[in-house]
Amino acid sequence: MSPPDPDGPAPDDIVGRLKSPRPSDQASGPGDTRTSDVSQDNFHNSDSKGDLKALGRDSAQLHDKHPAEKVALSPHAPLSGRDAAIAERKVAALFGVAVLGVIGFLVTFFAVEQEFGVPGNVYFTPLLGVFMAMALGGIGSGTVLWAKLLMVDEESVQERHPFGSKPEERAATAQALKQGIADSGLPRRKLLRNSLLLGAGSLALLPLPFVGFLGKFQHKERILATTAWREGARLIRQNGTPVKLGDLLIGGVESVYPDVEGGTFTADSPALLIRMRPDELELEGQKQQWAYQGHVVYSSICTHLGCPVKLYETQTHNLLCPCHQSVFDASHGAKVIFGPAARPLPQLPIFVDDEGYFIAGGDFEEPVGPSYWERG
């Protein structure tokens, strides 16, 4: 809708505008589908009821002739004359508020002394907020007021025309296709036709390698399956100090990392060292050898979606993942006893070196963390 006339359009003007024929009616040529849409018989400009009365026609009669459209003017006609002038000034004032807000914002931002970390003017941030609210709110409320007071308020229903092309256009297209095929000589030249079918048909075999034969391109470095833990690497805390046998009391836990270059920063290596009474720890088979006098180390990366599992309850030996409530039993090889995790937390083999410090017996035997494509 174009911006309103300052004096406001008279009701007659609206009717005239609504009735005015689209210029495209006659101007659209063949092939210009965009404008030919408009020229379809079942697409029309609309008339309001008041409009119909003005034309002296019966509304039902017109409805039959123009089934696709209805337009109603709402009872709120745009303001006109003096009222419109006042409304325009109100809108302009709101836009002016927006300008003041922008100016105030910029002045505050550049003129007020403010340093990060230094206590400064307590009104700095609130002022920025107030000015920004003035700027955005002025534009917004001005626009709303403009639309409500000065624009034509109308509701129109415009029905779709049939999607299909006209029968004669379809016939013409079919004729052109037939002519093209005949011109290409395909119906006559059997060799050409058959070789084309063969060539195009053989394309179907192209995706064959993607169906189960990409194995040889699988990456071999097993980067997702290994961590920074090495045989003989000491278990260190986040601050770099090594953990000694006896540092932990029974019922103690410690987040441990491998004592290798950048070991406390590798995302897949964090583990949890837990000490419980040796008779409480029931591990299966070889994993018994991986624990040391009631000390056991599990990867602290959840096998469900990789959250840090460090919520250890000393009485139940439950290890809880805070993200999706998977619960692992630390006294039974971190087997899953609740929640969405599918596998136990991998256990790290640990031993104690000559000086009494904990060392890793190697990397985790299985990949840590959530499942991935080639994990199997």
Place this chain on the structure above:
Amino acid sequence: MSASSRTGRRTSRLSGYAVVLIALSVLGTLYTAVAGPSSAQEKPGTDQSMKVQEGRDLYLSGCSTCHGLDLSGGAGGPSLIGVGASSVIFQVESGRMPLAAGVQQAARKDARYTLEQIDALATYIQSNGGGPTLPPGDLTDGDLQLGGALFRTNCASCHNFAGSGGALTYGKYAPELAPASARVIYAAMQTGPESMPRYGDNQLTAEEKRSITRYVRYISEAEDVGGASLGRYGPLTEGLVAWIVGIVGLVGLTLWIGART
């Protein structure tokens, strides 16, 4: 003339009392200052044994039903031999003991005993089998920054980064830390009550525990600079409020604008 002389007489009489009073208090202070230490040095034995006796009386009347007459445990209560004074301070000062009947986890309540009674109880328990005790002095004089780093490494996984606590398995929970006193916080690290791990001095030194205690007290008393803390649970509650209050507000505003058109 006569009035002023009467006033003067009264003043001199009052100042006489004042001089005596000041002299007496100075003498008293001096006596305490000089004689105090020596009398305190010879006291502990009797004081300690009186405390043990008082603690024993409190124990027998309030705790022995569950923990046994000889501290060896019994009907529902664990043995208290070797748990140390810190356990008593944690459990009794935070109101968890005496226990309300039949609960999954002891809840924080108003303390049933006074601080003197708790000290007496702690002395009595400590005299039977020893165990961890609180170090003397201010427990919150550690390094705030170090405390923060250690808190995030060791404590935040259960107690939340702002000490708001959180859920554990099967109805248990890590409690909010703000209501805990410095003594209770320190004792909790030493003793590892209920689900909580224990942190011995080889793992977290006394200095490191003081730092953590200072940090927890600091964040518990810290102002919420952003306005409402929303429970200090972080993005979860903040996002919830943004969606419920913000989006519902916007929808309401939109409906209002639409209705007025």
